[in-house]
Amino acid sequence: MSFPYDEHDLARFRETQQLAYHCAEQVAAWIEPGVTERQATAKLRRCLERAGVQDYFHVPFAWFGDRTAFRHFHTPLQFFAGGRRLEEGMPYVLDCAPVVDGYTADIGYGGKVGENPVWDRLAADLKVYRELILAEVRARKPLNEVYAAVDAQLAVHGYDNRHRVYPGRVIGHRVTRTTARGPAGVTLFGFGVRTLQTLGRELIGERLHGRSPLWADGRSSRHAPTPGLWAVEPHIGFRDVGIKFEELLVVTDDDAFWLDDDLPHVRRWTLQEEAA
Amino acid sequence: MTIRRRTVHSGGLPLAVYEQGDPARPTVLLVHGYPDTHAVWDDVAADLAVDHHVVRYDVRGAGGSGVPAARDGYRLEHLGADLFAVADAVSPDDPVHVVAHDWGSIQSWEAVTEPGAHRRIASYTTVSGPSLDHIGHWIRHRMRRPTPRHLRQLLVQGVHSWYITAFQLPYLAPAVWRLFLARAWPTVLHRMEAVTPRPGHPQPTLGRDAVRGIELYRANFRPVLRSPRERPTEVPVQLITLERDRYVSTFLSEGLERWVPHLTRRTLDAGHWSALLEKGGTVARLVREHVTRVAAGHVQGPPVSGRLAVVTGGGSGIGRATALAFAEQGDRVVVCDLDLAAAERTAELCGLVGPRAHAIRVDVSDGEAVDAFARQVAAEHGVPDVVVNNAGIGHAGTFLQTTEKEWQRVLDVNLWGVIHGCRAFGALMVARGGGGHIVNLASAAAYLPAKSLAAYATSKAGVLMLSDCLRAELAPHGIGVSAICPGIVATNITSTTTFSGTDPDEQAAKRAKATKAYARRGFPPEKVAAEILRAVRTGKPVVPVTFEAKAARLLGRLSPALLRRLARLDIG
Numbered sequence: 001m002s003f004p005y006d007e008h009d010l011a012r013f014r015e016t017q018q019l020a021y022h023c024a025e026q027v028a029a030w031i032e033p034g035v036t037e038r039q040a041t042a043k044l045r046r047c048l049e050r051a052g053v054q055d056y057f058h059v060p061f062a063w064f065g066d067r068t069a070f071r072h073f074h075t076p077l078q079f080f081a082g083g084r085r086l087e088e089g090m091p092y093v094l095d096c097a098p099v100v101d102g103y104t105a106d107i108g109y110g111g112k113v114g115e116n117p118v119w120d121r122l123a124a125d126l127k128v129y130r131e132l133i134l135a136e137v138r139a140r141k142p143l144n145e146v147y148a149a150v151d152a153q154l155a156v157h158g159y160d161n162r163h164r165v166y167p168g169r170v171i172g173h174r175v176t177r178t179t180a181r182g183p184a185g186v187t188l189f190g191f192g193v194r195t196l197q198t199l200g201r202e203l204i205g206e207r208l209h210g211r212s213p214l215w216a217d218g219r220s221s222r223h224a225p226t227p228g229l230w231a232v233e234p235h236i237g238f239r240d241v242g243i244k245f246e247e248l249l250v251v252t253d254d255d256a257f258w259l260d261d262d263l264p265h266v267r268r269w270t271l272q273e274e275a276a
Numbered sequence: 277m278t279i280r281r282r283t284v285h286s287g288g289l290p291l292a293v294y295e296q297g298d299p300a301r302p303t304v305l306l307v308h309g310y311p312d313t314h315a316v317w318d319d320v321a322a323d324l325a326v327d328h329h330v331v332r333y334d335v336r337g338a339g340g341s342g343v344p345a346a347r348d349g350y351r352l353e354h355l356g357a358d359l360f361a362v363a364d365a366v367s368p369d370d371p372v373h374v375v376a377h378d379w380g381s382i383q384s385w386e387a388v389t390e391p392g393a394h395r396r397i398a399s400y401t402t403v404s405g406p407s408l409d410h411i412g413h414w415i416r417h418r419m420r421r422p423t424p425r426h427l428r429q430l431l432v433q434g435v436h437s438w439y440i441t442a443f444q445l446p447y448l449a450p451a452v453w454r455l456f457l458a459r460a461w462p463t464v465l466h467r468m469e470a471v472t473p474r475p476g477h478p479q480p481t482l483g484r485d486a487v488r489g490i491e492l493y494r495a496n497f498r499p500v501l502r503s504p505r506e507r508p509t510e511v512p513v514q515l516i517t518l519e520r521d522r523y524v525s526t527f528l529s530e531g532l533e534r535w536v537p538h539l540t541r542r543t544l545d546a547g548h549w550s551a552l553l554e555k556g557g558t559v560a561r562l563v564r565e566h567v568t569r570v571a572a573g574h575v576q577g578p579p580v581s582g583r584l585a586v587v588t589g590g591g592s593g594i595g596r597a598t599a600l601a602f603a604e605q606g607d608r609v610v611v612c613d614l615d616l617a618a619a620e621r622t623a624e625l626c627g628l629v630g631p632r633a634h635a636i637r638v639d640v641s642d643g644e645a646v647d648a649f650a651r652q653v654a655a656e657h658g659v660p661d662v663v664v665n666n667a668g669i670g671h672a673g674t675f676l677q678t679t680e681k682e683w684q685r686v687l688d689v690n691l692w693g694v695i696h697g698c699r700a701f702g703a704l705m706v707a708r709g710g711g712g713h714i715v716n717l718a719s720a721a722a723y724l725p726a727k728s729l730a731a732y733a734t735s736k737a738g739v740l741m742l743s744d745c746l747r748a749e750l751a752p753h754g755i756g757v758s759a760i761c762p763g764i765v766a767t768n769i770t771s772t773t774t775f776s777g778t779d780p781d782e783q784a785a786k787r788a789k790a791t792k793a794y795a796r797r798g799f800p801p802e803k804v805a806a807e808i809l810r811a812v813r814t815g816k817p818v819v820p821v822t823f824e825a826k827a828a829r830l831l832g833r834l835s836p837a838l839l840r841r842l843a844r845l846d847i848g
Contacts, residue, residue, distance in 0.1 A: 118628045155768060156618070158596055158625050239604075239629060 003227040003252045009103070009177065010250065013229065014260050016098060017105040017248055021263055023047040024094045024109035033088050033113055037062040037081035040094065048098045055184040056192045057097030057104045057175070065090045068110070069242030070165040070235075080190065088114040091241045097231075099184075099192065102177045106231035108246030109264065118241045125157055126243060127269045129234040130258070137225050137249065137256040144221040147171055150234060151217070162235040162242050164217075172232040174202060174213035175248060225251045229259070284333070286361035287354050292340030293333045293362055297325035302398075302567060303367040306332045307359065309378020309405060311453075311461075311486035313339030313479045316377070316549075319556025324563060328373075331366045333358075335380065337488040339481055350495040352408070356386035363396055371398040373567045375559075377552060379492055381405025389507035389535070399570040401514040401563050404524045404548055408496060410535055412504025414528065433525045443493040450487045458483035468522065469547040471554055512538040512575040514566040516559065520547045538575035540566065541606070543582050545710050583607045586653060586660040588640050588697055589667025591618025593767030594717065596625075597801035598664055598808050603630030605809065610653050610660070612638035613667070640667045640693030650700035659708040662812055664715040665697035665739075670769045672786070673776025675730040682776055683731050690735035691742075698746055702755070711754030713812045716743045720763040720825035723832050725843035736761075740818070747817060758811035761829070762804045763822030764797045797822075 005013075027044045040062040048060070064084045066072070068091045073079070086092060090113055097106035110126075112119045132153055136146040150171060154161050163171045182193040191199070202213040212220040215230065233246035248259040280295040294314050304324055306317040314332035321330045334341040336358060337350065344350055363372045374397055376384035385407035387393060388400045406414075418426040443449045457464070461478050465471040479485070513536045517526050526543075533539055542562055546555050585602040589595040590611025596618075599611045603626035611626075611633065613619035619635035626633035634657065638649045653660060671678075671686045694716050705712040719736035721729050743759035750757060770790040775783045799822050811819050820826045832839045 121624075121628055155592070156621070158600075158621060238625070 010259065012101065012103040013105065013248060016100045016103045017107060017260055019051050019100070020048070020096055020098050020105040020107040021109065023051060024096065024107060025264055027094060028109065028111045031086060031092065031113065033086050035086045037064055037084050041081040044094060044096055048096060053098035053100055055099040055194055056187060057099055057106055057195045058191045059187050060096040063093045066240035068093045069160070069237035069240055070162050071240060073165055076167060086113055089116050091116055091119045091243065093242065093244060095246065099178060102179055104175045104178060105248065106175060106246055108233055108244040110243035110245065116241065118238055119243065122236060122238055122241060122243045123268070124272065126236065126245060126265065128153060129236065130245065133232055133234065134256060134258060137251060140224045142222050143215045143225055144217050147215065147217040147221065154236060158238070160237040162237040163233060168214050169216045170214045171234055172215035172230045174226070175229045175231045176202065225256065227251050227253050284362050284365040286358045289336050289342035289344065291333050291336065291342070291358060291362060293331060293366065295329070295331050295366060296321060297328050297330045299329045301327060301329045302571065303329045303331055303370065303372040304563065304567065305363060305372045305374045306330065307374065307376035307380030307384050308335065309380045310489040310492060311482060313481065313485060315476065315479050316552055320552060320560045323557055323560035331362065333362050335383065337491065338485040339479060343488060347491050347495045350491040352383060352386040352496050352500065355383035356390060359384060359387040360396060371396050373399045375401040375563050376405060377403045378405045382408060388511050388513070389509045394510040397511050399512045399514070399566055401516065401566055403516045403551060403559065404518055404521055406524065406528050407507060408500040409504040409507040410532065411528065412501045414531065415501065429527050433528060436523055436525055440493055440497060443490050449490050453483060453486040458486060465549055469550045471550050477553070508535045512570050514540045514542060514562065516562060517541065517543045518548060518551050519543060519545050523548050583661040584657055585609050585662040585664065586701065587611045587664045587666055588638065588693065589613055590622050591615045593769060594762065594765060594801040594804045595666040596622045597805035598666060599626055599633065600629060601805040601809050602662070603633055606630055608657060609633040610636065610657060612636045612649060614639055640696060641688035643696045646696035647700045650704055654704055659704045660701060660712065662713045662715065663697060663701040664808060665694040666717045667693050668717060670773030671732045672728055672773060673730065674727050677776035678731050679776065682774065686731040686735050690732070691738040694739050694742060698742070702746070702750065705755050706750070706753045713756040713758070714746065715758045715760060715808055715811060718743065718759045718761050720761045720820060720828050722761055724828040725840065727843055728846065756815040758816055759818050760804065760808055760811065761818065761820045761825045763799070763820065763825030764794055765799045765801055765804055765822065766794045766797065767801050770794050
């Protein structure tokens with residue numbers, strides 16, 4: 001399978017990702033102690049829809065406090081935004097996946113209100129994972145080995161792998177331009193109906209080639225990265241604090257790169273390096 | 277430094293008040309206990325007066341203050357009112373920082389838990405004196421839920437409070453004080469608390485003060501404990517728990533957070549009186565820290581216990597998890613590891629969840645290096661209270677496969693490493709005389725023979741027996757020894773385990789296989805760390821952690837022959 005997108009497609013994907021991060025930043029600027037997770041996702045949703053989003057890959061999520069590290073998660077229902085109120089010093093994670101004209105973005109935004117030294121450390125160390133994943137994918141390592149390399153780095157840092165809590169233990173998943181015809185804006189189990197159609201088709205199609213659109217540590221990920229777009233979401237945690245980024249990784253036939261470097265977390269690292 | 281004396285009237289009684297230091301500075305009000313006077317604070321006051329306005333007073337019935345006419349005059353409400361009267365007189369504009377000991381602490385709680393007290397009291401440091409109301413609820417809670425632990429606490433504190441019962445009896449206690457106890461008091465303090473006798477202590481009025489002070493107990497204990505009131509407080513409180521207090525047990529403050537949302541806990545290795553009379557400087561330092569913190573707007577300090585824990589092999593796995601667990605409960609931690617970068621990372625993580633930690637590169641199999649490490653720790657951080665000999669390596673291979681070199685390496689790290697650690701730190705702990713705890717990491721393999729783990733199991737069996745012998749030797753010094761037998765725990769030990777008689781590729785494959793199996797078992801090192809902390813707290817001698825470790829130990833007792841048969845199985 002060869003790389004299916006042209007420059008125009010990539011530009012549209014980049015626009016959608018920028019839009020999503022822009023909305024997350026707007027919510028982050030508004031968020032304050034006392035706000036509940038449901039209020040945050042509602043705000044995020046309003047913001048995205050005002051910007052022209054018609055459909056979602058999955059509904060927006062917000063996790064506050066120890067829920068950022070998925071502590072005490074036993075059922076998938078616990079991923080949905082709840083009544084947890086933000087308190088001073090708490091970390092939070094916003095996750096949304098808007099679709100515009102079939103171009104999908106899936107982003108994760110980590111933040112905190114007030115002081116939280118554990119979060120600061122995690123947020124700075126997250127950079128290592130962004131670089132590590134890119135280097136490993138460029139080396140065309142099988143995806144399950146990249147996953148294991150991330151785990152090894154987590155052990156060195158003394159952190160927990162929190163993406164293994166996601167359904168399927170995934171650190172990433174394929175993103176395509178959805179062409180499904182189902183009703184836009186309708187979701188089932190938190191995923192857009194069109195997403196489910198596309199994902200289902202992909203799961204079957206890729207399976208025939210011995211690959212998977214889901215990137216985890218199991219047998220089904222024992223293949224080199226498939227050309228296309230991957231939403232990569234390393235989610236790391238320490239004690240009751242979790243943080244993630246999620247952005248699109250472009251895997252071409254012979255190379256790989258992050259779709260966009262002008263993102264909040266990358267800008268934060270650049271600022272920190274300049275300050276140092 | 278000059279001490280200014282003045283008299284404050286409260287409820288018709290004159291109270292003798294002693295001031296020192298610059299009145300423009302923050303006011304620290306020191307309240308003494310029974311059977312003392314303001315003089316018990318001499319060391320603490322002299323230290324604090326350098327940068328504080330220090331005020332002490334003799335409580336009613338003691339020293340130079342007036343004596344109530346009847347028992348009713350010793351009730352808590354009057355004692356609390358006295359404190360406010362003195363605070364208003366010496367610092368009418370600014371709230372004061374109260375520091376109190378023993379009965380002074382009990383009566384200061386009365387003032388601190390008065391509604392609106394935070395307007396007059398900026399902070400409170402309490403030493404060895406709980407609120408009687410809180411204790412009333414503490415007892416009720418334990419009576420309602422009589423778990424073995426609760427019953428033991430009630431029993432232990434009941435025994436420690438023998439004198440309170442004795443004080444309720446007529447004639448007896450006053451007679452004992454009058455006849456000989458007042459004269460023998462310096463000897464009693466010296467023998468029981470190692471307090472050095474000195475001129476001016478105890479105060480010349482001791483006999484009189486002690487007899488009158490009995491009324492404090494008689495007037496308050498029964499009524500308050502019988503019907504305790506709900507007494508929460510907004511005042512930031514620093515609780516200094518004395519580890520060797522014969523009268524106030526450490527567990528009396530369990531659940532105090534219910535009443536005191538802004539609670540900072542500190543622990544001091546001292547007895548009931550030696551805290552003030554021998555370690556006045558330390559108490560003054562804690563008070564100064566608390567006052568400075570509150571003045572800066574922080575109602576609560578970081579959890580710092582003052583204890584020091586050393587963890588060998590702290591760069592990864594169980595060692596790192598244990599170091600973090602100690603840091604999280606407020607202990608200072610020194611970690612050592614062969615891999616300095618990994619140890620430094622652990623220290624950094626410890627600093628995020630607790631006090632600042634330190635990392636040093638040490639090869640535990642090198643006796644001289646461990647000695648030097650112990651000397652360095654003692655010089656820079658003090659003698660540790662807990663030492664965890666955790667560093668170890670994995671090795672698989674049958675006896676005939678294992679080369680002499682491999683045997684030496686396994687024994688050097690796993691057994692000699694523990695011997696060196698116990699020797700170097702054990703000697704320091706005995707010399708200090710303050711007790712402590714040594715934790716040695718053995719293994720389920722210590723009692724679970726397996727033909728393919730000959731060297732490893734032998735080294736760990738050595739650690740288990742060493743711990744048993746050492747426990748007997750160190751018991752008289754108050755030093756506990758625990759051996760931990762984890763079982764299959766998901767750590768990086770499998771990715772460094774060596775396999776006898778394999779080439780590098782085979783070894784890599786075996787490592788990967790073992791790592792996978794251990795990961796599938798999925799027992800996290802954090803749970804082992806929790807067991808280690810519990811062993812330190814309870815003094816449990818041998819701790820099998822995982823199910824398989826417990827099952828193997830049980831099986832070894834029920835049917836050693838079956839265990840011997842299982843040892844023939846090919847594993848790994």
